[in-house]
Amino acid sequence: MSSPVSRGAIITALLKKEFIAYSRDKLYLFLTALTVVAVVSVFWLLPDSVEESITLAVSPPVQTMVEDARETLKAMGATDEQLAELDEADLTEGEEGIALVEFESAEQMAAVIEGTLEAYRTNEGALVFRDPGADEDKPKDAHRMNVDIGIAFPETFISDVAAKKDGVRVTIYSDAAVPEEIEGAMHSFVREMAYQFAGVALPVGMPDADQIVLGEDRVGNQVTMREKMRPMLAFMILLIETFSMSSLISLEVAQRTVTAVLVTPAKVADFLIAKTVFGTGLSLVQGTIVLALVGAFTPQNWSILLATLLVGAMMFTGVALFVGSAGKDFMGQLFYTMMFTIPLLIPSFSVLFPGSAAPWVKVIPSYPVLDTLVNTTMYGAGWDEAAGSLAYGLVWVVVLYGIGLFALKRKVESL
Numbered sequence: 001m002s003s004p005v006s007r008g009a010i011i012t013a014l015l016k017k018e019f020i021a022y023s024r025d026k027l028y029l030f031l032t033a034l035t036v037v038a039v040v041s042v043f044w045l046l047p048d049s050v051e052e053s054i055t056l057a058v059s060p061p062v063q064t065m066v067e068d069a070r071e072t073l074k075a076m077g078a079t080d081e082q083l084a085e086l087d088e089a090d091l092t093e094g095e096e097g098i099a100l101v102e103f104e105s106a107e108q109m110a111a112v113i114e115g116t117l118e119a120y121r122t123n124e125g126a127l128v129f130r131d132p133g134a135d136e137d138k139p140k141d142a143h144r145m146n147v148d149i150g151i152a153f154p155e156t157f158i159s160d161v162a163a164k165k166d167g168v169r170v171t172i173y174s175d176a177a178v179p180e181e182i183e184g185a186m187h188s189f190v191r192e193m194a195y196q197f198a199g200v201a202l203p204v205g206m207p208d209a210d211q212i213v214l215g216e217d218r219v220g221n222q223v224t225m226r227e228k229m230r231p232m233l234a235f236m237i238l239l240i241e242t243f244s245m246s247s248l249i250s251l252e253v254a255q256r257t258v259t260a261v262l263v264t265p266a267k268v269a270d271f272l273i274a275k276t277v278f279g280t281g282l283s284l285v286q287g288t289i290v291l292a293l294v295g296a297f298t299p300q301n302w303s304i305l306l307a308t309l310l311v312g313a314m315m316f317t318g319v320a321l322f323v324g325s326a327g328k329d330f331m332g333q334l335f336y337t338m339m340f341t342i343p344l345l346i347p348s349f350s351v352l353f354p355g356s357a358a359p360w361v362k363v364i365p366s367y368p369v370l371d372t373l374v375n376t377t378m379y380g381a382g383w384d385e386a387a388g389s390l391a392y393g394l395v396w397v398v399v400l401y402g403i404g405l406f407a408l409k410r411k412v413e414s415l
Contacts, residue, residue: 010266014274017261021248022282035240036286039233040293046226054099054182057150057173059109061102069158076162101127101145106152110173112145119145149174149186230294231373232348234287234305235366238312239344241283242320243337249275249324249408250333258412268412272321272405279320283313291377301376304386308376311393312369314401319344321404325411347371365400368393 023029101119103109108129111117118130120142128139152171154160160168174183252258261271287309291297297305323336344366347357361367368389375381375389 007270010264010270011274011277014261014266014270015278018248018274018278021252022244022278025244025248032241032244032286035237036290036293039236039290043226043229043233043294046224046229048224048226054149054178055101055145055147056099056186057101057103057109057113057147059103059106059150059152060155061104065153065155065158068155069162072159072163101147103127103150106150106171106173109147109150109152112147113150113173113175119147121145147175148178149182151186227378230291230296230377231370233294234291234296234309234373235312235348235370237287237290238283238309238316238369239341239366241279241286241313242316242323242341243334245279245282245317245320246324246333246337249321253325253411268409271412272408275321275408276314276317276401276405279317280310280313283316284309287313296377300380300382304372304376304381304383307390308369308372308386308393311390311397312366314397315365315369315393318397318401318404321401322407325404325408365393365396368396 101121103112108117112119112129116131116133118132120128120130120139122128122139122142127145128142130136130138150173152173154168154170157168157170172183172186174186258271284306288306291305291309319340320337323333323340326332326336343364347361347364347367347370357367357371372381372386372389372393375385
């Protein structure tokens with residue numbers, strides 16, 4: 001008489017079956033390997049630096065406006081010392097993050113901002129222009145000036161403002177990518193210049209204030225696109241595994257492999273445990289490999305990242321259990337997978353466009369997982385900051401996993 005088979009041996013046998021079935025699915029095996037290679041390659045191709053300065057162009061050169069205004073200012077009583085100070089005036093003095101470049105004509109400046117003309121600064125400081133449409137060679141020993149915004153002054157700007165003439169017009173040219181707040185700052189910048197040249201105090205009084213930066217001051221140390229993508233890539237790997245896992249479940253249900261399994265000493269609970277362990281382990285291993293290849297692990301954060309990946313893997317496994325039990329064929333399974341995973345992508349936009357997430361975004365199950373990945377990999381958060389999000393994520397794991405188990409259990413029992 002043979003001895004009864006233990007539950008552990010049954011679950012182990014079912015796990016071997018899951019691995020064999022997964023390895024035989026050449027399409028998803030290829031897509032899994034391709035995804036891992038692709039996301040890691042994309043990560044290392046992304047820029048690892050951030051341009052924190054804005055290039056401000058002016059036309060005509062400041063010296064041209066000063067020379068035009070010299071006689072007018074003398075007639076108005078300006079001393080030689082004041083004119084000398086005006087010669088040495090720096091328009092960007094005290095303006096952090098602004099680099100100044102001067103153009104002889106407004107048309108030339110507008111063409112550079114628009115991109116129809118390229119401007120290069122030589123090692124001697126001279127400006128050299130190149131028409132990109134004329135197949136001209138790029139100038140040697142020069143670096144390209146990427147101009148973001150420009151101000152076209154009339155040549156008589158200083159003298160007209162000093163004489164308090166009406167109708168002095170200044171044109172601001174800006175690239176389409178320049179934020180609206182930067183354009184507004186340039187308008188204020190021109191007004192302040194006008195008041196200074198006119199010798200009139202600003203019409204508002206600025207109160208004394210101490211500047212206090214709350215949180216980490218990232219001036220001079222902005223988050224690069226590569227750093228932003230690091231948590232995104234791990235999150236995407238977890239999400240993509242939902243497709244392969246749900247496909248395997250849907251295939252077993254359609255081919256009634258489950259019925260054959262239940263003829264053996266295996267029970268429905270053994271089948272569900274094997275599915276859970278395999279799906280969670282597969283997502284966890286792949287997520288760990290990706291984070292390791294993109295250099296996310298440190299001696300301080302490795303435990304937080306592994307815990308976050310585990311929570312995310314269990315969450316998406318729960319989704320896969322539900323989706324796999326609902327789909328009757330490949331197209332049906334694909335439709336259900338897309339319907340349930342696309343909403344889970346919404347919190348990822350908070351990484352690309354940082355800021356306070358809307359309250360309804362924080363309710364999405366995937367938010368605590370991505371939030372922890374972001375804070376840990378980008379801002380060095382520790383367990384104190386991550387514990388709350390992980391606890392919130394575990395609540396959603398219980399809900400989604402419970403729904404997935406219930407749906408798959410009913411599907412298996414109905415076969």
